[in-house]
Amino acid sequence: MPLVYYLLLSALLFGIGVAGVLLRRNAIVIFMSIELMLNAVNLTFVAFAAHFKNLEGQIFVFFVMVVAAAEVAVGLALIVAIFRVKQTVFVDEINLMKW
Amino acid sequence: MTLDMAINLQTVLFFLFSVIALGAAIMMILHRNPVYSAIFLIVTLFALAGFYVLLNAPFVASVHVIVYAGAIMVLFLFVIMLLNLKQDPSRERGKILRRAFASLIILILLAEICVLIGGSLLTGNSVAATPPIAGLVDGSADSTGFSGGTAAIGRQLFTTYILPFEIASVLLLVGIVGAVILAKRKLTS
Numbered sequence: 001m002p003l004v005y006y007l008l009l010s011a012l013l014f015g016i017g018v019a020g021v022l023l024r025r026n027a028i029v030i031f032m033s034i035e036l037m038l039n040a041v042n043l044t045f046v047a048f049a050a051h052f053k054n055l056e057g058q059i060f061v062f063f064v065m066v067v068a069a070a071e072v073a074v075g076l077a078l079i080v081a082i083f084r085v086k087q088t089v090f091v092d093e094i095n096l097m098k099w
Numbered sequence: 100m101t102l103d104m105a106i107n108l109q110t111v112l113f114f115l116f117s118v119i120a121l122g123a124a125i126m127m128i129l130h131r132n133p134v135y136s137a138i139f140l141i142v143t144l145f146a147l148a149g150f151y152v153l154l155n156a157p158f159v160a161s162v163h164v165i166v167y168a169g170a171i172m173v174l175f176l177f178v179i180m181l182l183n184l185k186q187d188p189s190r191e192r193g194k195i196l197r198r199a200f201a202s203l204i205i206l207i208l209l210a211e212i213c214v215l216i217g218g219s220l221l222t223g224n225s226v227a228a229t230p231p232i233a234g235l236v237d238g239s240a241d242s243t244g245f246s247g248g249t250a251a252i253g254r255q256l257f258t259t260y261i262l263p264f265e266i267a268s269v270l271l272l273v274g275i276v277g278a279v280i281l282a283k284r285k286l287t288s
Contacts, residue, residue: 004216004219005113006150006154007216008213008216009117009120009121009150011209011212011213011216012121012209013120013121013124013143014212015205015208015209015212016121016124016125016127016128017124017128018204018205018208019128019201019202019205020127020128022201022204022205023128023198023201023202024128026133026184028133028136028175028178028179028182028184029127029128029133029136031175032127032136032137032140032175033127033128035140035167035171036124036127036140036143039143039144039147039167042147042159042163043147043150043151046150046151046154046156046159047150047154049154049156050154050155050156055251055252055255056255058156058158058159058252059252059255059256059260061159062159062162062252062256063263063267065162065163065166065167066267066270066271067267067270068167068171069166069170069171069271069274070270070271070273070274071274072171072174072175073174073274073275073277073278074274074277074278074281076174076175076178076278076282077277077278077279077280077281077282078281079178079182080178080181080182080281080282081281081282081284083182089182089184
């Protein structure tokens with residue numbers, strides 16, 4: 001399978017993730033879209049690793065997964081904390097930092 | 100002849116997984132119910148694990164399924180059900196102007212990426228055809244000695260990348276502590 005197919009596919013997945021972040025107003029769905037973007041980039045890493053016959057890409061994916069796991073734990077805790085105060089996860093109604 | 104068949108199987112599987120991944124991703128951002136969004140994201144993640152197997156990376160594929168489709172998505176579903184979100188589609192609807200602006204940004208981004216990839220395709224430097232990967236089934240090294248196997252990754256991870264590995268463990272500890280503190284304490288508004 002030529003590398004360019006994998007690059008196009010992960011570009012499309014990344015674009016869908018960006019669309020989710022920009023179009024949705026539910027903080028949890030926005031968060032899931034961010035996960036989708038991370039995974040699109042991971043696919044690029046693995047595709048390049050296979051193309052250049054180099055393990056570094058796969059090892060970097062491993063570290064991306066570690067960071068993503070920590071990010072999800074902290075981010076979901078933040079959403080829970082915000083929900084306790086505001087009783088909503090819709091980002092239009094969370095505007096404390098807006099002036 | 101077996102090589103030809105392997106390439107064909109790879110191509111078929113690639114397009115099958117592509118359709119599944121893209122369709123589930125689109126359904127994820129379009130579905131009103133966040134529980135269904137999470138389940139469609141899980142489908143996308145499984146398709147991505149299939150790509151990793153196709154790309155001769157069985158370790159990444161298995162870790163991906165265990166960590167993403169297992170742990171992270173369970174956490175997502177857990178939080179969605181914990182918060183017990185009320186269905187309110189009216190709050191999901193943004194202003195027309197903002198939606199148009201968002202769509203414009205997405206189109207520009209996709210056009211940029213397509214121009215970049217297409218440009219490198221035309222000039223033909225290094226993003227051309229990948230030689231078919233040997234050892235797809237048994238995971239053995241191919242003629243150039245490349246193997247995406249777990250042993251090779253483990254050796255690299257515990258020699259060359261030992262410092263990032265240890266830092267990653269500290270990062271996970273910080274993440275655990277931060278999540279517990281954030282979710283436990285009652286924030287004063």
